Amino acid sequence: MYCEAANKSLSRRLALGLLLLSPLAAATAEESATSWPGKPVRLVVNFAPGGAVDVVGRAVSAALLPRVGQPVVVENRAGAGGGIGAENVAKSAPDGYTLLVSAGTLFSIGPFVYDKMPVDPFKDLVPVAPVSRGIQYLLVRSSLPVKDAREFLDYVKKNSGAMTYGSAGNGSGPHLAGEMFKAKTGTSALHVPYKGAAPALQDLLAGRLDYVFDPGIGLSQLAGGKIRLLAIGGDKRVSRFPDVPTLDELGVKDFNAESLFGVFAPAGTPAALVKKINAEIGKALENESLRSAILANGAEVAAPMSAESFLKALRQEAGRFGPIAKERGIRAD
Known part of the structure; x- marks a missing residue:
């Protein structure tokens, strides 16, 4: 009886202690959000220098x-489809001083194409704010006997199984776009993977x-006349090419191979601090240099969101x- 009474008393004291600590923890989190940043911030880019994610990361750094x-x-930590840089951030203190810039494919593709990732992105990271929309552009060789996207779709169907398309590698965004295209058009084409776009x-x-479905690097080659842009692989037209239709408009219904690029924090980062950083990134997106860097990279500026x-x-x-x-059994290189 004594032990039972003692245990109940201890439980009540612990519960009371937690109730007293909760306002203190909330106040501490609020204070950390108010004072952020009180020292330099490390922005980890999980891909190599010069690539799309790196360009976005450095532009965000300059605007912030x-x-x-x-x-x-900015610190580049490439490898494992962005997983190495993501792991570095996930293991950092959740205090807002180590952040990740990554393509959303870390979340939307990585878990499905890698046997084992260094992190579970939805568990180990907190999405803070989007920065840009990565677009997939449908580019064709100029010698292909079609004049526009509608003729291309007819040509692909008539020549199903006899065509080739390339991508930035097995399990990459352009690869998934290519397979999505085949699935939604009921066609077949030989996939040729490369080590990069x-x-x-x-x-x-x-x-x-x-x-190919190109993430934007091919746009600078359009003037040469060797390739042509036929369609946008997203859910809306892009500002740089307002007259180029989306595949959805052309009848490939619900085709959307876009991916959001954004900033992420370690799991456990206080909600008030996440909200503070989100607001700062939203305001930074008004910076013309940042917006120009995103557009020049073939992407679109993301709409601010919580x-x-x-x-x-x-x-x-x-x-x-x-x-x-899953359906296509796609595995990353």
């Missing part, structure tokens, strides 16, 4: 600096491929790519 009054230092583009320019809405968008993105990866 005058707003937050502290250095925002650049070598795939070179073979398209040389006429050795029929088409961290909760960003998470929802990433889950929807995973809902588009996941079934294709």
